[in-house]
Amino acid sequence: MAFFLETLLGGLMAGMLYSLVALGFVLIFKASGVFNFAQGAMVLFGALSMARFSEWIPQWTGVDNLWMANVLAFAMAAVVMFVVAWAVEYLVLRHLVNQEGATLLMATLGIAYFLEGLGQTLFGSSIYKIDIGMPKDPVFILDNFFEGGVLVNKEDFYAALIAAALVTMLSIFFQKTATGRALRAVADDHQAAQSIGIPLNRIWMIVWCVAGIVALVAGMIWGSKLGVQFSLATVALRALPVVILGGLTSVPGAIIGGLIIGVGEKLSEVYLGGFVGGGIEIWFAYVLALGFLLIRPQGLFGEKIIDRV
Template sequence: MGFFLETLIGGLMAGMLYSLVALGFVLIYKASGVFNFAQGAMVLFAALAMARFAEWVPLYAGITSPLAANLIAFVLAAGVMFLVAWVVEYLVLRHLVNQEGTTLLMATLGITYFLDGLGQTIFGSDIYKIDVGMPKDPLMAFQSVFEGGLLISQEDLVAAVIAAALVAALSVFFQKTSTGRALRAVADDHQAAQSIGIPLNRIWVIVWCVAGVVALVAGMIWGSKLGVQFSLSTVALRALPVVILGGLTSVPGAIIGGLIIGVGEKLSEVFLGPYVGGGIEIWFAYVLALGFLLIRPQGLFGEKIIDRV
């Protein structure tokens, strides 16, 4: 029982990190109705900015406190992501209003390669470290309940708490604020949203800024765990089954989908892996997503689209 709970808790914490990356896809899709292939590049670019600013702030500002240096680096990196959001809206999105979804999709592919190249040019292509003070040592818990206790990664636990707090804040933002309702209106119909006075350009800047902050938090956490390297952009691919499972238009769906994928990966690898030769954790999520595409293409919480002709 203890080993099962260890695996379950590890899956839930991994699932929260998947949900955090998946949120970036959901945010952009809810505002523009297009799948943002640039989300992985945004995670990498934000992590590079955070890592390099954390190196440069003590060097050039003379700040010796690691906490202060990381806080300043986070603020500067968030400012960079806001600038990226404004540039993307000013140079790309405002010229593609009311265009076909395929056109917007290709635009996000172009943004992906632009951010990859720009990140390498400005911040370099080495492997960098992000140290935000998250504890690395495992934690032994519930020793009086289970024999030997439960071994829990403190780093994963702190990361899961941060991800959960951000997810909760974004859920409230979309459901309870006028800006959140405006974002949903823009996603439904650009022209109708403009006709009732919703400023489309401002809404797109806001959503890309929010998506940039989400990418920064995700990049900071994953960079702390794996190091900041250009393979970090592939982390976003792990979130694709999450948005398929939960639904591209649902913030709660990203949460539930991430938890299901995280738990499913861990449990299948531990309990089914020995019977299939291992490696099931790599492809489990994609097989599950394929099954949902065949049975329920809109996902668990996605909106069913009916075309009338």
């Protein structure tokens, strides 16, 4: 039982990180109606910014305190992500208002390749590390209930708490505020939203800025765990099955989908790996997503699209 709980908790903590990345996909899709293939590149760009600024700030300012250096590095990286979001909206999306979804999709692919190249030009192509002070030693909990206790990785636990807090704040913001209602209106119909006075460009700007901050936090956490390298962009794409499972238009779906995928990956690797071979954790989520595409294409919480002719 203790081992099962260890696996379950590990899956839940991994699932919160998946949810954080998936939330960026959902926000962009809700605002523009297009799947943002640049989200992985944004995660990488944010992680590179955080890693390099955390190295440069002690040299520039003489600040030796790790916490203060990380705060300054995060602030500067956030400014960089805001600038990137503004540039994307002003130089690309503003000129593609009311265009076909395929056009916007190709635009995000171009943005992805551009950000990867720009990141390598500005920050270098080496492998960097991010030290945000999270403890990496495991700890045993529930000693009184299970012999030997349940092993929990402290770094994964704190990372999951950070992801859960950010996801909760964003969920409240987009569900309860006027900006959130405007975002939903824009997602339903761009032209109708413009006709009632909702500034489409401003909404897109806000959403891309929020998605940039989400990508920065996700990159910071994944970079702390895995190191900052260009393969980090592909790690972010592991959140694709999450949005398929939860629904492309649902913020709660990104959360629930991430938890399901995280737990499913861990449990399948432990309990099914012996029957189907190793590596099931890598492809389990995609097989599950394929099944949902066949049975319920809109996902668990996605909205059905009905075209009347």
